[in-house]
Amino acid sequence: MAPEKTAPATIRARLMELAELECLEPALVHRLDDTDLAACTGLGDEVLTAYLRALDAAAKMDAGMAPTGWTAARYCRLCGPVLLWPDCPPIVLACPWCFRRKAGRYVPRPLVQCADCVHFIRCERNPLGGGGDCSKGLGGHWPKQRHRCDGFEPVEDRP
Ligand SMILES: [Zn+2]
Structure with missing residues (x-):
């Protein structure tokens, strides 16, 4: 009975050490419950580190980063x-x-630029450098002006 109680604590301690080595937030390890820790039983440091990196990536994405x-x-x-x-x-x-x-x-x-987007309508008088328009109505920009745009769609060579 004693090993079952100490095993999650041992794994949590090892995860804390690995998180510190990776400069990851200790909260990632604190959030894990005993079931999560039990699933880590027998895994090597390389796998545990990959697990911590995946937890870190998921936490950042959930926070919008x-x-x-x-x-x-x-x-x-x-x-x-x-x-x-x-x-x-x-x-x-x-x-x-x-x-x-x-x-x-x-x-x-x-950041994207209109020059690379299929929706960019180039200026007729100065197609390479003139300000253009957007066929999706998302605003006109200079071809190389970098900005954020949800409607960006890259020009690609389709066969
Ligand atoms: Zn996607």
């Missing part, structure tokens, strides 16, 4: 422009923000 390292502007076909990890392809069919967006949560948007 991009997880650490998610600095790349990518396009999700369901969400529009989103921040994802740098190894991610430029266009994805779905993303980790999808279910949060559908649940009405805030999704931080990367």
Whole structure:
């Protein structure tokens, strides 16, 4: 009986040490209940660290912030422009923000520019540098003016 009571405390202590090494909030570990800790029984430090990083990423996304390292502007076909990890392809069919967006949560948007968007209507007199308009009615910008836009859709070469 004693080992069953001490095992979650032992795992919690190890998770606290790993969280400190990763500079992660101790609250991530404090929030775990005994069932969560029991599921960690027998896992190595590498897996536990990955678990803590995943918990940290989920907590940040729930708070409307991009997880650490998610600095790349990518396009999700369901969400529009989103921040994802740098190894991610430029266009994805779905993303980790999808279910949060559908649940009405805030999704931080990367900066985009109209010159890269299919909805940009270029100025006829100065197509490369003149101010343009938006076919979705989301406002006119300069082609290279970086701004946040939920309606951004990248120009892509389709076969
Ligand atoms: Zn998405």
